[in-house]
Amino acid sequence: MDGITIKSKVESVDSSSNSKLASIFCMRNIKQGSMIFLMSAVTLILLSPVIYMVFMSFRSRREIMMEPLALPTKFHFSNYLNVIADMNYLGTVMNTVGVTVVTIILVSILSSLAAYPLARLRSKVSSLVYVFFLLGMVIPPFAALTPLYLFIRDLGLLDTYAALVIVYTVGHLPLGVFFYTSFMKAIPKELEEAATLDGASPLKIYWYVIFPMLKPITGTLAIFITLGVWNDVVNPLLFITTNEKLTIMPAVLRFLGTYSVDPTKLFPAAVLASLPLLVVFFALSKQIVNGMTAGAVK
Amino acid sequence: MKVDKRLLFLLPALFLYIAFTMFPVMKGISLSLTEYAGVGEATFVGMDNYKEIFQDQRYLQVLKNTLVYGITVVIFQNGLGLIFAAILNSIPAVRDAIRTALLVPSMLSLVIAGYVWQFLYAPMGGGLNELLVSLGLGSWQRVWLGDSSIALFSVAAVHVWMFVGYSTAIFLAGYSGISSEVKDAARVDGVSPIKSFFYIDIPLLAPAITVNITLATIGTLKSFEFPFIMTAGGPDYATMTLGLRIFQLIFSEFKYGSAAALSVVMILLVALITVAQNSYLRSREDKI
Structure with missing residues (x-):
């Protein structure tokens, strides 16, 4: 051009x-x-x-010591096999996937349900509630950590997946409400009005008319939630005590520790921990880039 | 007066949000006025935790580190991101491929990037120092994470490395909103590319600049993972940030009252900076 x-x-x-x-x-x-x-x-x-x-990740400890920058001469898959066994890799990946999926389902339903009145009603109450939700986006996750821990402890939910699901779901509600409200404002009201004339209840309208139209923004939200859950270390370290229940990043952290890390463990663990997200990223890179950059253009 | 039934849809989300976010935040504010070790009763100590924060030389250094870290990352991540986006926008043939490639580091987690860079920065046999030797630049070798005059910047550089692709992608999304006619017209009129960058691109990218600066600011102010893994806050507190200090107070010192007070300071700091930034950046957008 x-x-x-x-x-x-x-x-x-x-x-x-x-x-x-x-x-x-x-x-x-x-x-x-x-x-x-x-x-x-x-x-x-x-x-x-x-x-x-x-x-x-494919080099032996000796090779790394002798020549730190050289290419691998032969592929030491034994590094990987050791890490997979010692870190309970498959188990932690399954834990992470499970917690992520349940969180995505809960956040998308709860926050789109809340966003429906916020997008449709023009009243002081709804705009106040909207701002109240948005407040949650600027609160750093650390801020409420100690009281949250005590609360979860008092509910008897320590060392359960439920603790993680609750914390992640609530943590992403403000983002969900924000995404869905702005998305729904752009959906024309005619369809709902037709359904109302046919005598459908508001809940039925939400579920059969509105919710199916939210797929694109739900995809974007799912990306943010996946990145958030996958990369978080603080909450699992705080709420989970049994190693078998840990999600991936805190499992890597516990497996490696923090001082003088053994490279034959570090690099395979790093590759293994990054692999699932990188595979998803390359498979869906177009949608992910569009989702992550939405909002940059008015 | 008839209340719209749809308002009931707010209740589940609102209930959970109040119970698990707002209630703990309020609780945190009251906890910050106590001394509490997790068991037994919390002792009321008034403003002592806050006094400690603002009188202790170490805490003042933590605040300073956090700000220096944040400013360094925001400037370099967005500066480089803007330059990359401007260049990529002029080479459509490879734009999308390079944009995807540049995003790969931000798909690693902070924990993983921290571990890999700790190894790259190692003084003996670390990738960076070895590379400098093999390029004949042996005199540039440093103890990247062990020298208190550069450690904070070494850690900040990893943050920039990881997220510069994200900034680039957001600026590119901004570029896609600029009509090519404006730029073509300027070129035909003989406006130099540099001039057109400063007088056309930057003003029209205002919304993308706002998003990028806000995201980078919030992201850096609350992050603790890099100093936690790479330096543990050392040497001699040179890389101790607000987030890491709170993490330590909770996880290794069990001083929940002090942690809560420092968290309140962090909320205020983040809120203050983001509100100030946003009102400035938005008013800048409106002027254009």
């Missing part, structure tokens, strides 16, 4: 100067090419720690 604009401009000014035209194209190509080269180099540099992580 850039080329066409320039071409028409050049032609209208001086139709005979083909050489000038060619030189402009040539200049642009060189410029484009050098920019592509520059950004490819930058990208490679930024990805090098990830590549380093993968290469290191």
Whole structure:
């Protein structure tokens, strides 16, 4: 498109100067090419720690000591087998997936249900409640940690998955209410009005008319929840005491500890812990990028 | 007066939100006025926890570290993100592929990135120092995480590394909203690319700038994972941040009252900074 604009401009000014035209194209190509080269180099540099992580995970301790930067000469899969067994890898991945899925279901239902009146009613009450929910987005998760711990303890929910599901669900409610309210405001009211005339109750309208239309924004919300649950270490460390019930990142943390980490454990554990999210990311990268950047454009 | 039935739909979410977020926050404020070790009764100590925070030299350093860390990350992450987005926007052939590749680090978790970089930064046999030697830059070697004059910046650099792709993606979304006619017109009129970047791109990217700065600010102010894994707050408190200090008070010192007080300070700090930033950035948007 850039080329066409320039071409028409050049032609209208001086139709005979083909050489000038060619030189402009040539200049642009060189410029484009050098920019592509520059950004490819930058990208490679930024990805090098990830590549380093993968290469290191296949090397033996001796090889790493002798030549810290060399490529793997032979693939030591034994590193991986040890970590998978010692860290209870499959179990922790299943725990994380389970907690994530239940949280996504609860957040999407609870917050879309709450967003429905907030998006449709123009009253002081509903705008006040909306602001009250949004307040939750700026409160850092640390702020209420101690009282929350005491509360969960008093409810007898320590060391249960329920504690994690509750904390994650409530933690993502403000984001859910925010997403769904702005999304629903853009849905035309005609369908609901038709359903009301047919005598459907508000709950039926929400469930059969509104909820099915929320799929795109629910996808975006699911991405944020997945990243939040997957990467969290604080809540499981606080609420879960049995190692078998831990989610993935705190399991890595407990497995590795914090001082003088053994590279033959560190790198395979890092690759294994990142793998599920990276696979999902590459499979759905278009939707994820669109979801994560929604809101940047008015 | 007839109340709309749909208001009842608010109740489940509202109940859980009050019970598990607002009630604990209120409780936290009252807990911050006590000394409490998790068992037995909490002793009321008034403002003592707060006095300690604002009189203790170490706590003042924690506040300073947190701010320096936040400012460094916000500036470099968004500055680089903006430059990357501007360049990528001019090379549509590879734009999407590079945008995806740059997002890969932000798909790792903070814990994993922390571990990998701790190893890269290691003084002996660490990837970075070894690389410098093999490039003939041996004199640039540093004890990246052990030298108190640079440790905080070494940790901040990892934060920038991890999320610069995210900033880039948001700026690119902003670029997709700028009509190409405006830029073409400027180019035809002979406006240099640098001038068009400052006088066309930056004003039109105002909403993306607001989103990026707000996200980066909240993200850095509350994060504790990198200093926790890479330095444990050392050397000599050089990388101790607000989030990490609260984490330590809860998990290793069991001083719940002090932790609550520091959390209240953190809420106020985050709220103050984000409100100030937002009203400034939004008014900037409106002017344009």
